[in-house]
Each structure stands twice: as structure tokens, then as C-alpha cells.
Amino acid sequence: MKQSRTTNILFVAPCVFAFIMIIIIPFFFGLYYSMTDWTGIGTKVNFVGLRNFKTLLDSPSFYYSFLITVGFTAINILLVNIVSFCLSLIVTSKLKRRNFYRAGFFVPYLIGGIVLGYIWQFLLNNILVDLGNALSIKFLQTSFLSLPSTVIWTMSVVNTWQYAGYIMLIFVAAIQSIPSSLMEAANVDGANYVTRVFKILIPMMANAFTISLFLTLTTSFKQFDMNFTLTNGGPATRFMGEPVKASQLLAMDIFSTATANRMAEAQAKAVVLFVALLIVALLQVTANKKKEVEM
Amino acid sequence: MKIKKDSISVVKPEMIVLEVVTVILFILFMIPFGMVVINSAKSSREIIFNAIALPNNWGQLWVNISSIFNNPTVDYGGAFVDSTVITILSLIVISIFSSMCAWVLVRNKTVWSTVLFLAFVSAMVIPFQVLMYPLIRWMRVSGSFLNIRLLGTYTGIVFAYLGFGSPLSIFIFHGFIKNIPLEIEESATIDGCSRARTFFNIVFPLLQPIIVTVLILNGIWIWNDYLLPVLMLGSSGRVQTIPIAVTAFAGAYLKQWDLILTSTLIAMLPVIVLYVFAQRYIIKGMVEGSIK
Numbered sequence A: 001m002k003q004s005r006t007t008n009i010l011f012v013a014p015c016v017f018a019f020i021m022i023i024i025i026p027f028f029f030g031l032y033y034s035m036t037d038w039t040g041i042g043t044k045v046n047f048v049g050l051r052n053f054k055t056l057l058d059s060p061s062f063y064y065s066f067l068i069t070v071g072f073t074a075i076n077i078l079l080v081n082i083v084s085f086c087l088s089l090i091v092t093s094k095l096k097r098r099n100f101y102r103a104g105f106f107v108p109y110l111i112g113g114i115v116l117g118y119i120w121q122f123l124l125n126n127i128l129v130d131l132g133n134a135l136s137i138k139f140l141q142t143s144f145l146s147l148p149s150t151v152i153w154t155m156s157v158v159n160t161w162q163y164a165g166y167i168m169l170i171f172v173a174a175i176q177s178i179p180s181s182l183m184e185a186a187n188v189d190g191a192n193y194v195t196r197v198f199k200i201l202i203p204m205m206a207n208a209f210t211i212s213l214f215l216t217l218t219t220s221f222k223q224f225d226m227n228f229t230l231t232n233g234g235p236a237t238r239f240m241g242e243p244v245k246a247s248q249l250l251a252m253d254i255f256s257t258a259t260a261n262r263m264a265e266a267q268a269k270a271v272v273l274f275v276a277l278l279i280v281a282l283l284q285v286t287a288n289k290k291k292e293v294e295m
Numbered sequence B: 001m002k003i004k005k006d007s008i009s010v011v012k013p014e015m016i017v018l019e020v021v022t023v024i025l026f027i028l029f030m031i032p033f034g035m036v037v038i039n040s041a042k043s044s045r046e047i048i049f050n051a052i053a054l055p056n057n058w059g060q061l062w063v064n065i066s067s068i069f070n071n072p073t074v075d076y077g078g079a080f081v082d083s084t085v086i087t088i089l090s091l092i093v094i095s096i097f098s099s100m101c102a103w104v105l106v107r108n109k110t111v112w113s114t115v116l117f118l119a120f121v122s123a124m125v126i127p128f129q130v131l132m133y134p135l136i137r138w139m140r141v142s143g144s145f146l147n148i149r150l151l152g153t154y155t156g157i158v159f160a161y162l163g164f165g166s167p168l169s170i171f172i173f174h175g176f177i178k179n180i181p182l183e184i185e186e187s188a189t190i191d192g193c194s195r196a197r198t199f200f201n202i203v204f205p206l207l208q209p210i211i212v213t214v215l216i217l218n219g220i221w222i223w224n225d226y227l228l229p230v231l232m233l234g235s236s237g238r239v240q241t242i243p244i245a246v247t248a249f250a251g252a253y254l255k256q257w258d259l260i261l262t263s264t265l266i267a268m269l270p271v272i273v274l275y276v277f278a279q280r281y282i283i284k285g286m287v288e289g290s291i292k
Helices: A002-033 A051-057 A060-091 A098-110 A113-134 A148-176 A180-188 A193-204 A206-221 A225-230 A250-259 A263-294 B002-039 B044-049 B060-069 B076-107 B111-123 B128-146 B154-177 B182-190 B195-206 B208-224 B227-233 B242-252 B257-291
Strands: A236-239 A242-245
Touching: A002 A263, A002 B076, A002 B111, A002 B128, A002 B154, A002 B195, A051 A263, A060 A098, A060 A148, A060 A206, A060 A236, A060 A242, A060 A250, A060 B002, A098 A148, A098 B002, A098 B257, A113 A148, A113 A225, A113 B002, A113 B208, A113 B242, A113 B257, A148 A206, A148 A225, A148 B002, A148 B257, A180 A193, A193 A206, A206 A263, A225 A250, A225 B242, A250 A263, A250 B128, A263 B128, B002 B257, B044 B257, B060 B076, B060 B257, B076 B111, B076 B154, B076 B195, B076 B208, B076 B242, B076 B257, B111 B154, B128 B154, B128 B227, B154 B208, B154 B227, B154 B257, B182 B195, B208 B257, B227 B242, B242 B257
Parallel strands: none
Antiparallel strands: A236 A242
């Protein structure tokens, strides 16, 4: 028994040690630093209470980042789910090359946000604009990334391109777990395809929709890489009478605040992001509990 | 009778419409890749004059690739090696240590194992943004205290990946190990196997399918990760990763799309080649990882 106890401790030690060093300690430091005047320069850090959070409350650029992050997330939830659902119907149909299509639609997910940001920057700023000039289509001639009114939508389209194939896989797994006899029975009863999808398929996939909802919610809220290389926050616009960056989402706002050596303020913004994600996670846990009860 | 006739005559054109829609969608999804490939085979001038056309001379692709690898400011080859080493080392460390930890947590029904497991699971809510700057400061402090260089080295970043990767991996292993019958391990113990040997000789081989899932989930993330490496290694440090090298190209050669696009092409290639060969496992791994 003694020996097995030593083994147990040795077995959990590496992960627990890394976990404490990399997550737990920085987390509590992070909460503390959000209430200090930390600048990243020098070693002296003074406690200032909630001053940084008060600064955020008076900062239009932070409000703006928060609002567009919520907007970006909402558009993503809609776009990603609709596109992924259509793709999942396609790749579970009787098409001959359905496995090939399924494999292809998933490829964008494998490309990291940094790389695909540059690729789409080229597509949107060069290819589409060239196409607009060549065919004299007026609205294509200015890049969608250069207008404050279109840039968030454009980022959502790129985000959908990246994640749709992944969410599609989750939907496909859900569709395949529905007994095929159910759909056949409805078919025999004379229900047409649309009725079958809305009355049988979608209700049976409720679980998969919940998973996809929370995945899209959390990934959109934390989006950084694609934002960084696709738009770098631009173009400039005005909000509540102050100049702001039209596509600077929360995670990027944190990054650029820290880059300007306003570390404590960046840390306070990060804590706000954490609280928002915590609320989402609690909602998810409640949703899962409710489902278990229903089952 | 009428219904049957309808269904026969309706099915066929429907399938054709579906096929056409699918092909159009598929092409739309693939256009970005196509554009990267054709423009990686053009000179900077050629891209400005005509980005949509096919390249005049595919040989330019090799010219661009070699100018990427021989670039004086960005050591792309070095970044390629570093990315590979960091990803592989992190995957080995994560899969071995997380499975060891998860096994102990499943097989020991104590208050401690429940507390630890809950701590790992709830930590997954914490966004990286809250941790990143305190982490760097803490790594500098504790590194100088322990006399180990944690910033700018393989050791430091692999250790950080173990910390960030183990919660999800432990969670996935935990769910899998719960369903392995205890009798297998008990008979090994009766035969005189120590606890450690029971794990490595009996349990670990049984984990093979779920290890594939853990490797894929962590592998895609680590290979493409940007913020953690750039903060820990620096954007011009000795050790680099591919995403850092790609941003370095974009920063140093503003709007020189021949170089930027070729560097993205080389960054994507290994992942896509791996995907072509291990597609079945990757798709299975992603689905299992997300549902849990």
C-alpha cells in the first residue's frame, strides 16, 4: 500500500506541478495585477484597488470592443450554425463523393488563424478588388476590410469558413446517431424532405446544437489570431465621439493595451473577458443539467 | 400509386441540383487555397498586375520557396525545425503525463482525486488572455530562482504546453479509463506487477485509440499557436515557430505578397499532407474531442 501511494503521487506530480506553475499561480497574479499600477517596466507594483476597472467604465474604445465582440459572436453563431448544418446535410446525403466533400470542407480548420488571416487579407484586398475593377462592379472595388460598416461581417465570413467544417463534423456525428428507420418511416408516411428535416432531424440533434452554440460562443469571444493578421484592428472609426479601431475585438484590445505598456489596464480587460466567459460556462452547465433531467 | 411515381421522377433531378450546389460550395471553400498556390508561383510585379490569372511560369514557385528559405532576416528553416521539435516534444510529454495522472485520478476514489479532477476541469474556463502577461513575468522570476531558462527555450515552452494542454487531455483520458474494466488491472496486480508496471504494460497500450485523439487535438493547436510562442520565445529570439516566422515575413516585407503567400503555403503544407494520410483518424479525433 505504501508503495502504491508513492507511485500515485509520482504519477500525478508532473501534471499537477505544471498546472500550478502555468495556470494557478499566473491566474491569481493576474487577478491581483488587475488591481495594481503594473506597467511591465521595472519591478515595483503598487495596489490601487478598482481604479483600472473604473478607467474601463469611462473608456469608449473598451465599450466599443466589447460591443463589436458581442456582435461578431452573434453573427458567427448564426452563420456558422446555418452553414455547418447545410454542409452536414450534404455530406450525409446519398451523393457519391460525400466523403471527399466532407474531408475538403474540414481543411480550413487545420490552417491556423495567423496564416489564414494573411491569406484572406490578400483575397479581400487584392483578388476581390481586382475582380471588381476588371468587371467594373462598383461595390467590389473598395475592399470590405477598409470600411467600418462591413469589416465585422467580413471577419465573420472568414470565421465561418474556418469553423464550419469542424461544426459540420459534430452535426454529422449527431445525424448518424439517429436511427435511419425513423426517417424512413416518416418518408413512408408521406412527410416531404423539408418536413422531415425540421420535424425529426433538428429536434433529434438538440444536443449537437448546444455543443456547437457554446463552442462558437467561446471561440468567437476569444478570437485573436485571425483578427490580428486580417485587419490588425483597422480601419479607424469614431464611437461616442472618440476615435476607435473598427475591428478591434476584445482579445486584440487586451493585446494592444499591453503592447502600449498599460499592463494593469490590459489585465483588468482580461478579467472582464474571464467573467464574461465564466457566465457562458455557468449557462452551459445549467443547460446540460436541465437536459439530463429531461432525459 | 401516384405517390410512388412522383418519388421516382422527383429524386433524380433533386440529386443533380444537390450535386451542382455542392460542387459550387466546394469550389468556394477551396478558392483561398487555389489563390495561394497560383500566386506563390508569381513574382511581386506579376501579382500586382494580375492576381487572378494563372502564373506565367510555374518555375517561379521554386524561386520563391528558395528565397523564403535563404532569407537573411527570417530564419524560416530554423522556425520549421523548432516548430516540429516543440510540437513533438509537447505531444509526448502531454500524452504520457496526462494519461498517468488521469489513471490515478480514476482508480483512486479519494477526496483528493475528486478535488484535483474538478480543479483541472474548471480551469478550462480561464481564457489565455488572463494568464499570458502574469505567466511571462512569473516564468522570468521562477526561472531565475530555479536557475533554469524558461523564456526563449524549448524547456520553457514545452513545460508551458504541458500546463495548458493537460486539463483537457486529462479530462479526455479520464472518460476513457473509466470504461476500462478493473479486472484486467487486478489480475496483473495478483501476478505481482507493481502499480507503475501495471500502468505502462497493461493500461497504456489499451489507451491507444484515445491517445490518437489527444495527439490530434493538441497537435493542431500547438502547431498553429501564436500568442504563447511569441510571448515566451520573443518575435526575434533564437527559437522561433512557423506562425512567428510568417508574421515576421509579413512585417518585414509589407505587401510583398509573393513572399508572404509562399511562406503561408509552406506553413500549411505539412498539416495538409498529414491530413491526407491520416484523415480518418483526424476526423474521428476531432469529433470525439468536441463531444466530450
